[in-house]
Amino acid sequence: MTAHRFAVPIGLIALSVVCTSSGRVVAADERTVVVGSKAFTESVILSEIVRMTVQQPGVQVPPRRELAGTELLWKALLAGEIDVYPEYTGTLREQILGGKVGPDDAELFAAIAAQGVKATRRLGFNNTYVLGMKEDVAALHGVKTLADLAGHPELRCGFSEEFLHRKDGWPGLKQRYRLPHEPRGLDHDVAYRAIQSQELDVIDLFSTDAEIAYYRLRPLEDPLDYFPPYDCVLVYRADLVERAPQAVERLSLLEGKFDAAVMRSMNARVKLEKEPEALVAADFCNERLGMHITVPRETRFGRIAKRIAEHLQLVTISLLAAIVVAVPLGIVAAKSPVFGSVVLNVVGIVQTIPPLVLLVLMIPLLGIGAPPAIAAMFLYSLLPIVRNTCTGLREIPASLQESAEVLGLGPWAKLRLVELPLAARSILAGIKTSAVINVGAATLAALIGAGGLGQPIITGIRLDNLGLILEGAIPAAALAVIVQSLFELVERRWFAHG
Secondary structure (H helix, E strand, C coil): CCHHHHHHHHHHHHHHHHHHHHHHHHHHCCCECCEEEECCHHHHHHHHHHHHHHCCCCCECCEEEEECCHHHHHHHHHHCCCCEEEEEHHHHHHHHCCCCCCCCHHHHHHHHHCCCEEECCCCCCECCEEEEEEHHHHHHHCCCECHHHHHCCCCCEEECHHHHHCCCCHHHHHHHHCCCCCCEECCHHHHHHHHHCCCCCEEEEECCCCHHHHCCEEECECCCCCCCCCEEEEEEECCHHHHCHHHHHHHHHHCCCCCHHHHHHHHHHHHCCCCCHHHHHHHHHHHHHCCCCCCCCCCHHHHHHHHHHHHHHHHHHHHHHHHHHHHHHHHHHHHCHHHHHHHHHHHHHHHHCCHHHHHHHHHHHHCCCHHHHHHHHHHHHHHHHHHHHHHHHHCCCHHHHHHHHHCCCCHHHHHHHHHHHHHHHHHHHHHHHHHHHHHHHHHHHHHHCCCCCHHHHHHHHHHCCHHHHHHHHHHHHHHHHHHHHHHHHHHHHHCCCC
């Protein structure tokens, strides 16, 4: 094929990337302040309070909620994907800066300022890490401190993945107290259910977690002072001072307005009483800051419709881009056995990469939100379409190929009038497979702030709310069935007389 034949596919891909990447520059807009949060309840509540505090006429404050992991959120802040998010001094000191600064706040804030980040003064509470056990289990084994764990290697430990690997988490704790345990990795919120059902004996906690009292857990004392203070602050991009000075000024309104009891109470309202984070945040702003915020009630149908629309957008853009690229690749692969082998091997290797890993690999290139999700789904969709296009063309009987040549058809006319129509059923089957794969893979996009039907699933797991989980799981399953049925209907109609 000549170069001009690739112009339309390349143009379409570029257009889709530009359109979907528009969210990447939103944080640079002087009328927009993007608020981020980590994937645990306290961070989500605080981000909602920040959003409501900063919100002013003419200023948009879109949230980037429940992003997976400290490193992801910090890199998003540095890259301008978000403008502000709640963080903890211990995490900044140990995880972000690798323990290279001392306990002095001035030194800490100077170190992050060198990276273009500023911080408010402390909000007023310390949410440190602790390890916890059920009161009856701890009493049975005589465990009161972290040092006591060393004498009980039989205790089953389960920690969040971040705690297992972060510099101020399990590796250093194990060394400091000479602990022999080999913990399991699992989600922080799932760990509470595991210890309640007696599948685990020791889990990591945040000291302001409402579940500590609810599940009757004993926080273990830290006699060697391994865990540093984790005083909550708001970190924000330094350029926000010039770009949105009123927003920075309003952030200071939150300094000193919290204490551990207030934070624990808000966590309990969300986690245990199942109240929406926005409602809890609004109550705080009204009571503590003298604001007058009302939270519009969102219906379940409205939430589901919004998430389905986001999901379909991710699936549609990635699938169209995959069709535009994969069909020509499959054609070239069918015509050139050597090139075809290389192409099929490459897209086959991509297919073996777990979707979550592929998402993470896209973040350094495209940031967070929809663009990396679409790119990952696009790559994941290539193999079925390339393979089926190549197979469909190669399986055309030689007699039909010869008949086309006898009629005097040139290569392009032969491809367009004979080969592609004969291979159409196989190509459509590949597109159908990719579409169904994409519907499932798109649920993971919520982990990097892209929304979709994965968002209620992630939130439901965090809040132990089966209703929210089903809000995402049932429509996602139904969408996969509908997509497959639509392709089968098209196939029957298209090839009814074939």
